[in-house]
Amino acid sequence: GAGVSQSPRYKVTKRGQDVALRCDPISGHVSLYWYRQALGQGPEFLTYFNYEAQQDKSGLPNDRFSAERPEGSISTLTIQRTEQRDSAMYRCASSSGTTLEQYFGPGTRLTVT
Amino acid sequence: AQSVAQPEDQVNVAEGNPLTVKCTYSVSGNPYLFWYVQYPNRGLQFLLKYITGDNLVKGSYGFEAEFNKSQTSFHLKKPSALVSDSALYFCAVRDFSGGYNKLIFGAGTRLAVHP
Numbered sequence: 001g002a003g004v005s006q007s008p009r010y011k012v013t014k015r016g017q018d019v020a021l022r023c024d025p026i027s028g029h030v031s032l033y034w035y036r037q038a039l040g041q042g043p044e045f046l047t048y049f050n051y052e053a054q055q056d057k058s059g060l061p062n063d064r065f066s067a068e069r070p071e072g073s074i075s076t077l078t079i080q081r082t083e084q085r086d087s088a089m090y091r092c093a094s095s096s097g098t099t100l101e102q103y104f105g106p107g108t109r110l111t112v113t
Numbered sequence: 114a115q116s117v118a119q120p121e122d123q124v125n126v127a128e129g130n131p132l133t134v135k136c137t138y139s140v141s142g143n144p145y146l147f148w149y150v151q152y153p154n155r156g157l158q159f160l161l162k163y164i165t166g167d168n169l170v171k172g173s174y175g176f177e178a179e180f181n182k183s184q185t186s187f188h189l190k191k192p193s194a195l196v197s198d199s200a201l202y203f204c205a206v207r208d209f210s211g212g213y214n215k216l217i218f219g220a221g222t223r224l225a226v227h228p
Contacts, residue, residue: 102216
């Protein structure tokens, strides 16, 4: 079956522009997670949804970052007024309600110039 | 707070030899531990998990991990390494703070298997 998909795979944007990153989880997975991974580091948690409800956004760095999952499936992570320090790999993961492991998408490599 | 540490940035192994990638953890309560592998230009792939039960957990691609509560370790092992095992390996622990299912990852260990 299809895994987690993310788009775009690569995004280059100028400082100050807004970007929207999309995640399409595994069909039927109720939980969806966003992580950010800097080069040479492990992924760091950003936010988590259970169905359409955003249960935890404690990892979002500041109020320029927001996420939504309006219908409990596809999610969008939006970064407003991008800064160079936002450059990273943004990873989405999903999990079912019955197992604990999370399944990751290929990520979106964001470069802010 | 929950945390994991991967003390080795890189592990080098000859093909056919056993491999070990180390992970230690710090948690309050019972740990839920995971190993993931990352191949170039691909997402993280789930290898195995420890929740409860047997201390030796078997996973994908012939990998296994040994949970050791007294040493707070969860080392990844494979009896005979393959060149194709060369990748970046991450240990992770479930963070229960706030009651939610987020993972805390280590910094990763690069495994290089030489022919």
